[in-house]
Amino acid sequence: MARTQGSHSDITGPRIREAALALFARHGYAAVSMRQIAAEVGVQAGALYNYTPDKQSLLFRLMYEHMQDLIAAYADQDQTEDAAEALRQFVGFHIRFHLQRPDEVFIAYMELRNLSSDNFAQIEALRRTYENALEAILRKGQAAGAFDIADTKIATLAVIAMLNGVMTWYRAGGRLSLDEVEQAYWDMVHRSVTA
Amino acid sequence: MARTQGSHSDITGPRIREAALALFARHGYAAVSMRQIAAEVGVQAGALYNYTPDKQSLLFRLMYEHMQDLIAAYADQDQTEDAAEALRQFVGFHIRFHLQRPDEVFIAYMELRNLSSDNFAQIEALRRTYENALEAILRKGQAAGAFDIADTKIATLAVIAMLNGVMTWYRAGGRLSLDEVEQAYWDMVHRSVTA
DNA sequence: ACCGTATCTGAACGTCTGTTCAGATAGAAC
DNA sequence: GTTCTATCTGAACAGACGTTCAGATACGGT
Structure with missing residues (x-):
């Protein structure tokens, strides 16, 4: 007979996390x-x-x-001096990291309004930290003459919004490979910030 | 004394709509x-x-x-033959229309999962109709040599995602005017589809 | 002045909610 | 083989949920 009581802490803990993740992503926090x-x-x-x-x-x-993992994973990458190369790296990293964790990503921006205000502030701070990494690249490239950007703040948000769009439609095994998707987005992002 | 019963149909109906709209947008369908x-x-x-x-x-x-209003409003505009001009018109229309109805927009894509499957299919069909209008522009410009797009399907989704990003941060009376925002997005969108 | 009807109240329904806790149980330690 | 403790059950809690409906009410028409 399967054990129904006793010591399972190391098994049950992660399973609760996984179940909550999947259910929140599919039906929403309030509905679960x-x-x-x-x-x-x-x-x-x-x-x-x-x-x-x-x-x-x-x-x-x-x-x-999720937000801590995202920031840590990005920081772990080799940093380039060249702004265009750094932007390309950012695009690739963002797409691949997020596509690997669709449920976390979905929750991380659909459920913000269900956070208490203290909790909300913490998540927002982490999000800004990540966005600042992109803005730093854009500013650097702008200063070096590699980019031609009217407003780096807008451009940052526009690029992230564009990249986040991938999550709504990309499915592994679809018409396009991950490399093709990455290439297509890199082209568009790169063009949008260069004259 | 204020009337509490009797005939109010033409007043109460719209007020229910407005209240539901505001509350669903702020707290989410399931939480209201x-x-x-x-x-x-x-x-x-x-x-x-x-x-x-x-x-x-x-x-x-x-x-x-909301989706019907969106499609009807876009169809009401003067249609241009020139693809670049049509794209510019689309960008301006999309930004202005959506910024005027933040609550409707928010609901229209946050609450899709709370729709029954029949209802979901209907909304999705309307969304595709709207997206097809943009894709038609991109295809036409591509055929005419005005644009240089690797994949019009991806480009359509990427452009819409980028434009939708405006809703998450733009506030009237902020640092930038609506015209400036529109101009900045037009620049980026235009560049992203031209060589 | 009266009637008819559209509209709203107020209570009720069965079910579900997040959370608590005393008691049962099974594995670990000796 | 006994004790200890982490873990889980199962029932209970007070309140909220969507929805229904008989009865009250006030307006529009005559």
Whole structure:
């Protein structure tokens, strides 16, 4: 008989995380109940509270860890001096990183309004940190004469918005390979910031 | 004494629509209760059911009417033969139309997953209709040699994603005027599709 | 002045919500 | 083989949910 009680902390913890992630992404935070998450894990609802103080923290941790992973992964890359090359690297990194974590990405910007205001402020700060990395590239390229940008703040947001669009339609095994998609976006991004 | 019963159909109907729109946009469909909507209107929850068969229909009608308005408004414009000019017109139209209706726009793409599958299919069809208008412009310009686009399907989605980014940060009375924003986006969009 | 009807109230329905907790259980430690 | 403790169950909590409906009310038409 399968064990239903006893010591499972190292198994149940991650499974709760995964179940919450998948369910929040598919149905939205507000539409998912603690009992649904528990059922997905194969446990009663009360057991979840050994792993999270409440539902809100469950959401916050998913978003917080995602943003930290994103920033850490980007920082881990080799940094180039050449602005155009750095931009190309950013485009490739952004597309590949985000396509590997569709659920986290979806939650990280659909569920912002379900965060308490303290939690919201923390996530927003991390997002700005990441966006600043891109803006630094654009500014540097602009100063060096490699780019021709009217407003680096707008350009930053426009480029990120454009790249985020990939998530809404790209599916592995579709008409285009990841390399082709990356190349197409790089072309458009590069052109949009050069004269 | 204010009337609390009697004939108000022409007043209450629109007010329910407005209240639902504002609340869904701010807190999300699943997080808003019929009682909250009713309270905003100044009425009991049961009274809402004189105007909508259920909560789901309330959401669907908001989205459906928004998409129809969008398509009709775009069709109402003068159509140009010149592809570059048509693209410029599209960019300006898209930015201005969407910035005038932030709540509708927000709902129309945040709440897709809360639609029943029939309702979802209808909204998606309307969205594709609108996107096809842009793709037609890109294809025409590509054929005429005005544009240099690797994949018009990707370019369509990339341009719309970029433009939709405006909604997340633009606020009237901010650092930039609407004209400046429109100009900046037009520059970037135009460059991204020309060699 | 009265009636008919559109509109709204207020209560009720069954079900679901997040969260708590005493008690049961199974693996780890000795 | 016994004890200890981390983990889970199962029931309970007070309140909120979408929806229904009989009865009250006030306007429009006559």
